[in-house]
Amino acid sequence: MNSAFKKMMCRFLAVALITLPFQTGQASMISTDQVSSAATVQANRSLVLNHLNRAQTVSEFQALGLDAQQARDRVAAMTDEEVGNLAGQINAVPAGGDGLVALILVVFFIWYFAFRR
Amino acid sequence: MPRRRHRSRALVSPRRPAWEQGARLVAGVLLLLAGLGGCASLVPQTMALREAWPAGVARSSENTTVPFFPQQDYQCGPAALATVLVAGGVDLSPDDLVKSVYLPARQGSLQVEMLAAPRRYGRVSYPLAPRFDALLQEVAAGNPVVVLQDTGVGPLVNWHYAVVVGFDYPAGELYLRSGETRRLALPFTVFEYTWKRGGYWAMVALPPERIPVSADPAGYLAAVAAMERVAAPQAALLAYASALRRWPDNATAGIGLANRQYAQGALAQAEATLRQTLALHPDAVPVLNNLAQVLSDLGRNDEALALLDRALRVDAGPFAAAVRETQALVRQRMGRSR
Secondary structure: OOHHHHHHHHHHHHHHHHHHOOOOOOOOOOOHHHOOOOOOOHHHHHHHHHHHHHHHHHHHHHOOOOOHHHHHHHHHOOOHHHHHHHHHOOOOOOOEEEOOOOOHHHHHHHHHOOOOO | OOOOOOOOOOOOOHHHHHHHHHHHHHHHHHHHHHHHHHHHOHHHHHHHHHHOOOOOOOOOEEEEOOOOOOOOOOOHHHHHHHHHHHHHOOOOOOOHHHHHOOOHHEEEEEEEHHHHHHHHHEEEEEOOOOHHHHHHHHHHHOOEEEEEOOOOOOOOEEEEEEEEEEOOOOOHHHHHHOOOOOEEEOOOHHHHHHHHHOOOOOOEEEEOOOOOOOOEEEEEEEEHHHHOOOOOOOHHHHHHHHHHOOOOOHHHHHHHHHHHHHHHOHHHHHHHHHHHHHOOOOOHHHHHHHHHHHHHOOOOHHHHHHHHHHHHHOOOOOHHHHHHHHHHHHHHHHHEEE
């Protein structure tokens, strides 16, 4: 992590600690999220980590050419787990793009000379 | 198993005669390699299909109503996603999805974003189990499936999204909306070879009232919870209701539906849902707690307290704090009303 990122992160955390609703209060209903993730204690512990991962992923998206709003919207649509897996990995995971289906000869030969199914 | 020698129209290159000489050599080498390593390691799932076709799945099926959006530039991600979303009744074009799934610097789209984007349109993104049987089940049910292929070879990597819309096992072909081809026919072997390198990744994005046939309850409910974060509340409500119809004894589906009903202010409905769930899971602490909250909101604090006592008698586990909080709230309300 470079120092600009660290600085950004510290500012984010300071604001987050003050303003973010760490205890989401919808009366006293136990949320569906809490029920599906049985490890509630674990979930609380990783709350801060989630915010970190989200902030990091947003800034990585921006570095890849998205504007700030787009980057935030995209990360918002991901689950904590998804963001956790993506953070720091954006340049390592597959990005499907090329559609010129250059199905290479070797693959063709498998089918042509051996079998189709 | 007879070895077929059909030519695939989509694959025959105009230069075919030129490389046919070399082809026999390469094929010889390949067959040798296949013999050494075993075909099974090259396309293991296709080999497994020869032994056992998935139970209850038709041998051939094709959903011809799935639309086709020829991809532009590197944007097979938006095109593939638009294909399945429009097939599921969302009104949009690939251009609308570029801003949510295309990454200019990577000239492509990430899997996680392919899953995330449909949620905004109230569609449940469900990653399939990495197996042919799950893929074939969905396609046979008429659900178009987005797949990630690596159409490169050896060290060359070329990630590509396409949509499987049908297959014909006797002919040995799968049919895809792919790139600029409306109906690309790929042999099972070739398809598996390209599909394998992305870890057999596949997803569906379906309307909330339509659960993937291959879905498992925990995975599906996690997918609904993921959608709930960003979609219209009504979509999540529909999805939980469908899940409860499909898996009537699933407690999470019942809690999810009741939470949506509660959020909408439909307290009587929430109570009915929770009572049904409670009948099947008498010791489920979240159900006891949430039902107590609903009853308290309905002004029935005595009943609520009785339920909370019941919740505290069983081991409340991670929900103990929540139950005590509810208890305090109910007592406070009772104190006020006296």
